Amino acid sequence: MNVKIRKGDKxxxxxxxxxxxxxxxxxxxVNPKESRVVVQGINVRTKHQKQVQAQNRTVNPGRVKFESxxxxxxxxxxxxxxxxxxxxxxxxxxxxxxxxxxxCNSVIDE
Ligand SMILES: [Zn+2]
Numbered sequence: 001m002n003v004k005i006r007k008g009d010k011x012x013x014x015x016x017x018x019x020x021x022x023x024x025x026x027x028x029x030v031n032p033k034e035s036r037v038v039v040q041g042i043n044v045r046t047k048h049q050k051q052v053q054a055q056n057r058t059v060n061p062g063r064v065k066f067e068s069x070x071x072x073x074x075x076x077x078x079x080x081x082x083x084x085x086x087x088x089x090x091x092x093x094x095x096x097x098x099x100x101x102x103x104c105n106s107v108i109d110e
Pocket of ligand 1: 102104106
């Protein structure tokens with residue numbers, strides 16, 4: 001699969017959990033093998049941390065929030081140039097592949 005979403009991209013959730021749909025966030029992790037991405041503030045789960053005994057002090061058990069991965073097909077890239085949801089094209093110049101916004105035809109990658 002040709003992964004066109006990269007770490008640091010801004011994306012919008014277009015399907016999946018209702019509470020996440022329409023939200024935008026930055027991609028903080030991409031797992032191309034499983035076609036999954038982790039997006040800041042999206043699919044936030046709460047992990048209950050067990051009470052930890054450390055140096056005779058008891059650390060309060062807490063709830064840790066973390067982002068769980070979502071399927072890459074549930075997000076669409078937000079073009080940094082025109083701020084629209086877009087599919088990504090690829091152009092090749094001098095042997096280097098650049099991603100291109102299909103809405104405004106701007107090259108997304110510097
Ligand atoms: Zn654009």
